[in-house]
Amino acid sequence: MSVVSSLPGRRGADMLRRAWDSDIAYSFRQSKVTMVAAAVTLVYFVFALFAPWIAPHDPYDLSSVSLMDSFMPPVWEEGGDPRFLLGSDDQGRGILSTIIYGSRISLAVGFASVIFAAVLGVTLGLIAGYAGGAVDAFIMRVAEVQLSFPAILIALLIDGVARGVLGNEAQGDIAYFVIILSIGLSFWVQYARTVRGSCMVEKNKEYVQAARVIGVRPALVVFRHVLPNVLGPVLVIATITLALAIITEATLSFLGVGVPPTSPSLGTMIRIGNDFLFSGEWWITIFPGVALAVLVLAVNLLGDWLRDALNPKLR
Amino acid sequence: MAEVAAPQGPVATGETLLSVRDLGKTFDVSAPFLNRVLQGQPRVHLTAVDDVSFDIPRGSTFSLVGESGCGKSTVARLVVGLYRPSQGRVEFEGTDLARIQTRRQMAPLRRKWAMIFQDPYASLNPRWRVADIVAEPIRYHGLLSGGQAIRTRVGELLELVGLSALDGEKYPHEFSGGQRQRISIARALASEPDFIVCDEPTSALDVSVQAQILNLMKRLQRELGLTYLFISHDLAVVYHISDYVGVMYLGRLVEWSDARLLFSNPRHPYTRMLLDAIPDLEMSGRARTPVGGEVPSPIAPPAGCHFNPRCPFADERCRSETPMALKVGVGEVRCHAVEEGRLPEPESA
Amino acid sequence: MNETTTFADSAGATARPRGNRPVLEVEKLRVEFPTRKGTLRAVDDISFHIDEGEVLGVVGESGAGKSMTGTAIIGLLEPPGRIAGGEVRLEGERIDNLPYEKMRRYRGARIGMVFQDPLTSLNPLYTVGFHLTETIRTHSDLSEKQARQRALDLLSEVGIPAPERRIDQYPHQFSGGMRQRVVVALALCANPRLIIADEPTTALDVSIQAQIIRLLQRLCREHGASVMLITHDMGVIAETADRVAVMYAGRIAEVGPVQEVVKNAQHPYTEGLMGAIPTIGGTHEDLVQIKGSMPRLTQIPSGCAFHPRCPKAFDRCRRERPELMPAGRSEAACWLHDPAEKGRRRGNG
Known part of the structure; x- marks a missing residue:
């Protein structure tokens, strides 16, 4: 009747082989674009994680920055300095180093806000989808109202409120939390709507009913049975919103309400460079801009691939 | 398979395991509140189950048949507590389930019944290993403690239904439909229940696999003294x-009886029609009364006897008055024509 | 029924005499699916024919390749599936290698189709009348008005009450049974010579199922169309078909007159299949069980694909693949019926 399964000792290798053989791994290997996008994303991650060891110098360390080095052009331009491969900005911070450190902030803020949005959205979506009725109606109406405002507007609003409450001097560490909160709050709706939809499908499936027949508590049914089965789409949204969150963070920083200017992110650099764009110092804004565009594009491509790979209809 | 040529029929001691009395379930299928207000629509109710009563003796199999929308699956879900009854009551071993208020009080009862579902592809959580699926009732009810004890028990259960204990390591998608249904049965048996509700357990399976599952279910009934409530359209x-x-027809139990009697001597015109409609493997070429019409919408069922628009014997009374259950032999029939004795005897012997 | 008064010229007389020239001939048809894990053979060198006015039943369990055969014949295989060998001839003309455009015109005109789910075979955005008139006008030069009249005739012919009112309604306004009647009408639009019906009654309730079978049977007789009836329901075949082909793992295991195959099965698989079907009035004893399950397409056994499950398998079955050979009044692909084998066995025993 049944084929004897692998021996326990071979399980690890077995799982690896199965993962390699799986449809997702296969579709990954089939798509060159996806592999390039994954490689690029990986490079950013490595740079972000190991910034202090990779970057030529620490642009956040004021003692190592000298105004004497400001407005250095890239090394291949006339007057370039080998210490600043991509040139330096108005305060003498190396563009390359700042990009590496900036990606770190961009990715960290992006990840944190995506996780925040996902946890909030998935929880509310599960509650709405499983409970139904008035609870569902309330959560989804709130979501729809929020959806009718652009995300950046929501983020600005929350940021403004937070600054109003905490005072403008609450810069520093609080600023990071404020920006994570404001980006997170502006993206939870997508998670909630998707999860609610999947949850409503899953909760009527027979395996969920089978758990209810035993008498399993609703919270446990949702957590153990429904949640693992709605995570696929969440992963896709998370990847796509990661790109969006990075952009939003850059936009907020560009508008000057993002992370503190003493620790510039990619958005901050673009804003700084913007002031000097027409006086000839193009590198201050172009390089961070390209870095941001490539990162967002790579993450987006990964998200697109993941959506297709997880969608059985397109396989 | 076990070769025990046990005599068919209830091992029943006459003791009633499950008793269903005047059971009813109404669903609210109205449009959402806002639409109702804006479009001036009234509330709409669907009576899925209407005044159903029957008893199941311990150790026997009671089946509910009917066409789609007749409410048979709703009865199954009411019995296991997935729905709360709108009317009437369900008594299990003499305990009225509606009187039990808390989850904690319900738990010792819940382990005495289990349910097997129709779709073997939807009834097992695709993210769980088979061993965890089968062990869920054991863990939830705290029947065994210790990983090793549970593993051993799961292995026994899998072997009981004709799988291998090693299959527990796999995921549901690695099994065929028939094997999955065996896993469902193993899980249902995990809490050592007395009573299993089977909702179309074989209708998604091929005939040869269906035969395997039916034989397995009968063997388990003989060996473990199980009582079945079996829902099917076949x-x-x-x-x-x-x-x-x-x-069942449109939410009502129109006739019930001993299985052989019901098939050899159907009383209700609907039962006769159903029996007449089955394609016949014997190709006896028996003359059949063609059945016209289709099942009406359960939202606005016909007045009186629900079957009257399709019934060749319907008269004025059938169109206005709901027939009451009439005791006939061991069973009951709800038909004015049977009550008045104006129904011709069925042609076949 | 007063049928084909407006359409008789294009399609010939009302009822064609039943001749011996086959309407459909299938020879060594092979359907393959290239996948990244190798090529799967869903239909493996099968040959059969359908005579004029004949109803050929094709039965088998899921994965036997019966639906795949049907879709291959009408040229609707979903890529990457493809016909990898063999010939399909409709009234002597080869149709398996026709260009897409030409085949599209043949579908509907010369081959009608009825699928399992009536909801998906009708476009929800168009009225029933539009479906019918569009099909009629594609395959004939009738005017808009004449086509509508023809559509009305067809609707009343398939037993839809008040066709004048119903013709302008949308599919969702019809019940399942009525929708399937519309699909049957659609298949008959151009008086095709052959109708391929793939599980036409599976999604329907028993009473409706009986109506549709009767309808299909009557109409094909009246229109003189041959039918290839694909189903897993042996009862439906027994009632409807003249001959039946039993498929297993992409091959025809047995083909013969329906009476013979049902009552006097020659292939061990058919024998098991028949024993596995529960019958009303039969005994309550255990059903015949075929051990194991249908092999996956990725691992079709060597020799006779049924040998691992066959109680009568012997050495040759594992090595050599049997072709159809005469067996009683049927033909079976089984070495038990090889004359040489019979002689040897007699000699040995």
Whole structure:
């Protein structure tokens, strides 16, 4: 009747082989674009994680920055300095180093806000989808109202409120939390709507009913049975919103309400460079801009691939 | 398979395990509140189950048959507590389930019944290993403690239903439909229940696999003294497995009786029509009364006897007055024509 | 029924005499699916024919390749599936290698189709009348008005009450049974010579199922169309078909007159299949069980694909693949019926 399964000792290798053989791994290997996008994303991650060891110098360390080095052009331009491969900005911070450190902030803020949005959205979506009725109606109406405002507007609003409450001097560490909160709050709706939809499908499936027949508590049914089965789409949204969150963070920083200017992110650099764009110092804004565009594009491509790979209809 | 040529029929001691009395379930299928207000629509109710009563003796199989939308699956879900009844009550071993208020009080009862579902592809959580699926009732009810004890028990259960203990390591998608249904049965048996509700357990399976599952279910009934409530639309399967059969039409139980009696001597015109409609493997070429019409919408069922628009014997009374259950032999029939004795005897012997 | 008064010229007389020239001939048809894990052979060198006015039943369990055969014949295989060998001839003309455009015109005109789910075979955005008139006008030069009249005739012919009112309604306004009647009408639009019906009654309730079978049977007789009836329901075949082909793992295991195959099965698989079907009035004893399950397409056994499950398998079955050979009044692909084998066995025993 049944084929004897692998021996326990071979399980690890077995799982690896199965993962390699799986449809997702296969579709990954089939798509060159996806592999390039994954490689690029990986490079950013490595740079972000190991910034202090990779970057030529620490642009956040004021003692190592000298105004004497400001407005250095890239090394291949006339007057370039080998210490600043991509040139330096108005305060003498190396563009390359700042990009590496900036990606770190961009990715960290992006990840944190995506996780925040996902946890909030998935929880509310599960509650709405499983409970139904008035609870569902309330959560989804709130979501729809929020959806009718652009995300950046929501983020600005929350940021403004937070600054109003905490005072403008609450810069520093609080600023990071404020920006994570404001980006997170502006993206939870997508998670909630998707999860609610999947949850409503899953909760009527027979395996969920089978758990209810035993008498399993609703919270446990949702957590153990429904949640693992709605995570696929969440992963896709998370990847796509990661790109969006990075952009939003850059936009907020560009508008000057993002992370503190003493620790510039990619958005901050673009804003700084913007002031000097027409006086000839193009590198201050172009390089961070390209870095941001490539990162967002790579993450987006990964998200697109993941959506297709997880969608059985397109396989 | 076990070769025990046990005599068919209830091992029943006459003791009633499950008793359903005047059971009713109404669903609110109205449009959302806002739409109702804006469009001036009234509330709409669907009576899925209407005044259904029957008893199941311990150790026997009671089947409910009927066409889609007749409420048979709703009865199954009411019995296991997935829905709360709108009317009437369900008594299990003499305990009225509606009187039990808390989850904690319900737990010792819940482990005495289990349910097997129709779709073997949807009834197992795709993210769980088979061993965890089968062990869920054991863990939830705290029947065994310790990983090793549970593993051993799961292995036993899998072997009991004809799988290998090693299959526990796999995921549901690695099994065929028939094997998955065996896993469902193993899980249902995990809490050592007395009573299993089977909602169309074989209708998604091929005939040869269906035969395997039906034989397995009968063997388990003999060996473990199980009581089944069996829901199906397939009359041949129902004839094969049941001791008692109830026929439902638009939420009402129109007739129930001993299985052999019901099939050899159907009373209600609807039962006769159903039996007449089954394609016949014997190709006896028996003359059939063609049945016209289709099942009306359960939202606005016909007045009186729900079957009257399709019934060749309907008269004025059938169109206005709901027939009451009439005791006939061991079973009951809800038909004015039977009550008045104006129904011709069925042609076949 | 007063049929084909407006359409008789294009399609010939009302009822064609039943001749011996086959309407459909299938020779060594092979359907393959290239996948990244190798090429799967869903239909493996099968040959059969359908005579004029004949109803050929094709039965088998899921994965036997019966639907795949049907879709291959009408040229609707979903890529990457493809016909990898063999010939399909309709009234002597080869149709398996026709260009897409030409085949599209043949579908509907010369081959009608009825699928399992009536909801998906009708476009929900168009009225029933539009479906019918569009099909009629594609395959004939009738005017808009004449086509509508023809559509009305067809609707009343398939037993839809008040066709004048119903013709302008949308599919969702019809019940399942009525929708399937519309699909049957659609298949008959151009008086095709052959109708391929793939599980036409599976999604329907028993009573409706009986109506549709009767309808299909009557109409094909009246229109003189041959039918290839694909189903897993042996009862439906027994009632409807003249001959039946039993498929297993992409091959025809047995083909013969329906009476013979049902009552006097020659292939061990058919024998098991028949024993596995519960019948009303039969005994309550255990059903015949075929051990194991249908092999996956990725691992079709060597020799006779049924040998691992066959109680009568012997050495040759594992090595050599049997072709169809005469067996009683049927033909079976089984070495038990090889004359040489019979002689040897007699000699040995």
